[in-house]
Amino acid sequence: MIGYVPGDSLSHRLDPRTKLAVQAAFAAAAFAHTTPVGLAALTVLALGILAASATPLLPTLREYRAFAPFLVAAPLVEGATLGPPWFVPGDAVFPALASYRVVLLLLVSTAYVRTTTARDSRAAIQRLVPGRVGVVLGAGVGFVLRLLPLLRADLSSIRDATNARLGGERSTVERIRLVATTGLRRAFLRSDRFALALQARCFAWNPTLPPLSFSRRDPPAFALAAVLVASAVL
DSSP states (O other): OOSOOOOOSTTTTSOHHHHHHHHHHHHHHHHHOOSHHHHHHHHHHHHHHHHHTTOOHHHHHHHTGGGHHHHHHHHHHHHBOSSTTSBOHHHHHHHHHHHHHHHHHHHHHHHHHHHSOHHHHHHHHHHHSOHHHHHHHHHHHHHHHHHHHHHHHHHHHHHHHHHHTTGGGSOHHHHHHHHHHHHHHHHHHHHHHHHHHHHHTTOOSSOOOOOOOOOTTHHHHHHHHHHHHHHHHO
């Protein structure tokens, strides 16, 4: 399950503001360099980020297997034709590269989530975005990082329970309906409990946030972000 994992990797020791800068720069470069050569270079960088954050590649890809049908469907639909030759590979190249770009972004985002606590993410956003806007964004990001792993776990348990009750013998539409409706009910239930917990703990918009400080490890990461932004712009 994707979530924060305590550790002592290089990414764990970076300031969260630095990691946000690298994430944003990587996304900009990924949208600017859409050729196979550019994506190949970004692949090497993404693998380096995973290694620096002690994030395993294959388990991470398995966590996003639910997105695989959508990523694969895009190039298939784009390349399909209503008559001979039925499929044009050239038409499927661009959407295939776009789908692969999404995979790279998911990998880099996972490295951030696994090495940054929700409190540190909130503190970083509130320091980067001033005023009430930053407070709202920081609180929202903190809520998402806390609730998303729980919702994913709920969906997994629902699928396991459905399969244990011979749900695999039902039609695909029926299985999707059961998982979706039960998942929505659990999501609303968790939202109600979460709101009640916030009230019980006197949720404040100006909490005491953890201190953040840059170290000697952050300048090289900022330099990497600057290079990525420059490559995207130039």
